[in-house]
Amino acid sequence: MLRVYCAGPLFNAAERSEMDSIAAALEAAGLTTFLPHRDGLEFAKLKPELEKLGASVEEAAHMLERAIFSLDTYQLLRRCDAVVANLNGRVADEGTVVEASLAWHAGKPLVLFKADARSMLSGSDNPMLTGLGDFEVIDHLAALPQAVLEAVARDRSHGVERTLERGARIAALREGGGELSALAKTLYSAFKKP
Template sequence: MVNYDIYISAPLFNEMEIEFNNKVDAFVRNLGFTTYLPQRDGGEDEKLLRNPELYPEASRRVFERDVQALKNSRILLMLIDGRVPDEGACVELGMAYAYNKICIGFQTDIRKFSGLQNNLMIDYSFTYNIAHTWDELREILLKIKNLK
């Protein structure tokens, strides 16, 4: 079993999302953390998901592998940008919270559920206040790194 410092939870369904996820991953790695990034570390199963005949088997493998990676991570970093948070990322946040992981949110998007905050089930699942800038994210991550 591979252990990771941080599981990066984010949507990964278009070029913009994938590019942003890679940028966050590089940022986190440059601070000295190991990461699990599903779009990179998930393997070939994501490509199989495009074939409807293989979907049930491939989707089960993707789910099980990502859940195991989450269990083997110390921290969940959820990227919250978008009109609404990604459904899969919300499930991962709930799992991480239930597994007593450190949960961090990163939201550069100004759109929110009620104009002032996200859905309370999301906002109150985080261990720290949501980071809205790269500097705030760095500050939180360095604080955690110093707690080791």
């Protein structure tokens, strides 16, 4: 059974509820999920326990920060088969951006989810983030399970290399002082959809 890491903001009740809904949609389709606030470490509950063992307030916080980073990275890279990154908000949560980046670089299937019209760039999200999901963003909860299955089935074996090769071609044209028309032709041939 596929296990999906659910990445997203968790800093208030509404954000946690939204993440619960994402996990529920995936679980209803027969997938299992890792939801950090449900299945991970709870800072507020563990910190006093560490302090009871003799850790100072600062030491306890430092220990938990390292533990959360270690557990979540392990779950994302080793235990989960795919990642869903919730981008809702004007800008995506910083931790979600890191988790999406880890998934992309590791070649993990990554599905971007955003059902929120707010954005940073006049209706578009930052291309450095949407590029991680091959510029596809799912905007309905009900579509998430199928998007995850399609992402898992897609060949991702050369994603990072393909991106670097395209970037190298563009950099060479920019650095060579070539004409704008040559750059446009390269972009057209590299990124036109078949």
